[in-house]
Amino acid sequence: MNSPLRIALAGLGTVGGGVVKLLDENRDLIARRAGRPIEIVAISARDRSRDRGVDLSRFEWVDDTSSLAERDDVDVVVELIGGSDGPAVALVRSAIASGKAVVTANKAMIAHHGLELAGAAERAGTALKYEAAVAGGIPIIKAIREGAAANRIDRVYGILNGTCNYILTEMEENGAAFADVLAEAQRLGYAEADPTFDIDGIDAAHKLAILASLAFGSEIDFASVLTSGIRAVAATDIAHAAELGFRVRLVGLAEVVGDRIHQRVHACLVPLTNPLAKVSGSLNAVVAEGNFVGRLFFEGRGAGEGPTASAVVADLIDIARGEAGPAFSMPSEHLEPIGAGEAGDRRGRYYLRLSVADETGVLAELTATLRDAGVSIDSLIQRGQAESGGVFIAIVSHETSESAVREAIEAMRASGSVLGEPMLMHILDF
Structure with missing residues (x-):
């Protein structure tokens, strides 16, 4: 078997711990599928003392996260720090400049800096992979970039935030008010203490901007995503929707109309006959419509340790096989600056x-x-x-x-x- 793919792991939260567990549990299977072992050689996070439920003593701990990009014994930097700017993007820029491949789950960074980072990776002849940044364990990036690559895609949409979908499902099933369900979701760990990014639609907007670029061959334009969340959805709206034959869902929708792209994240009434109406709890779902393949529907867990770690390691397997290619379906210089449509x-x-x-x-x-x-x-x-x-x-x-x-x-x-x-x-x- 070929020499190992050596990785440095930056960020040891839920997903980082999941990556370590997955590489341990499925080690032999992953090596056979990748054609070589995948081994962690160095790790870094803010808190060295925190118990993450996995043995980290076998890896070299690095306090200066940025130094991971300079190591000669690292082939791939896995960035799981998060945040659109700061240490995360600095690490990724340095890693690419050093000729190292990058795998990330950072949707905000890709939405804000994806075009720049993709271009840098292409010039450096290395890979930028981000399957885990959109819809967790659903392989939607690979599906659009590779499986549907021969199609013109005019519309992509879906349920892109599990927290919002959980809240709306609970309101639907129990007739409860938004504030009460949000408080319960926070108690159970489905929602953050500060849920703004989720319930105001920002998290879903990051993901939608990435999907739109992949689907349409356009430059990422997060600033043009019209975004509203679910704060204003009342129990009476849920009841009215049911009486009218609908369910309320937070939907991210991007479509090409004429020579413009319309991108928006908003609460919608979804007909009961539409498959998105049947997506409940914290699940995610994405629909892409290709002119030859027709409607493609993907559903699965959109977050959490297992699904997101699965997507990260899938990207590592691709890199181990030598499968790089442009980050956004085509070379970044071919992505078109398509204007935003009027709402x-x-x-x-x-x-x-x-x-x-x-x-x-x-x-x-x-x-x-x-x-x-x-x-x-x-x-x-x-x-x-x-x-x-x-x-x-x-x-x-x-x-x-x-x-x-x-x-x-x-x-x-x-x-x-x-x-x-x-x-x-x-x-x-x-």
Whole structure:
């Protein structure tokens, strides 16, 4: 068997510990599939004393993480530190400059610096791999970059954050309020003490920007991802959705319309007939639509020790086999700077939830406002008492432009009949 692939592991949190365990438990199988052993030679993390549930004494501990990039006995640097900037990106830049391959699970770093790092890796003749950065154990990067490489992909979308999906599923099954479910998710460890990146959609937006670049052959454009999360989703929205034949899911969607890319992360009403509606708990799912292969659907665990470690080691196996190739399906110089589409141009059906005064004539006023904006109503539900003292009205529109719906909402805000902030969600109709 060939000489070992020697790796340095930076970051020994949940995923780092999982990588060590996986390389131990499946050592022989991995060596046969890789054509050579994969061995850790050096490790580094902030806290040397922390018990990680795995024997680390056999590896050389390095306090200065940045020095891993300079070691002559290292072929691959595995970056599991996290963060879009700081030590993580500095280590990766140094490793590539030293001609070392890099494997990372750092979605924020790839979303912000992926184009730069991919170009540097190509010039250095080394590999930049990041399967673990998107959807954990689901091999979606490899599927788009390799399995669907012959296809033009016009749309990629999915459930990209397990924390949000867990919260929405619990709200759906138990009728609980968002704040109560979030608190329980934090107690159980499904949500961080500061859940902002998850529940405000930022984590999913990082992943979506990466998927869009892979799918469309475009430069990563994280700044153009329109992002909102699930903070404003109320139990009444979950109930309305069920009554109308939908489930609420946080969906990341990127699609090419004309010569523009639309990227957004937002809560959507998903028809019960759509496979995403059946994705529950902390699972992730991704759909890619190719012009020859058709619709591809991937589902699995999107985070955690096992799934993410599995993706990291899969990248290591590729490197051990000598499978490098460009990070984003094609050489970085061929990625196109495709412009962002205007949100208002997006057409589809919409869900609008309002709290309104329980008075005669209010419904007629609302329908007239929608009519004047060019929005026609497909269905309407009036039920339940709102905290504001009014009643809830849920409206589903026929297909129209987003700009028309937002024009109607602005007019409603000026009305004394509308109490509180209207809630708008797209309907996923494909």
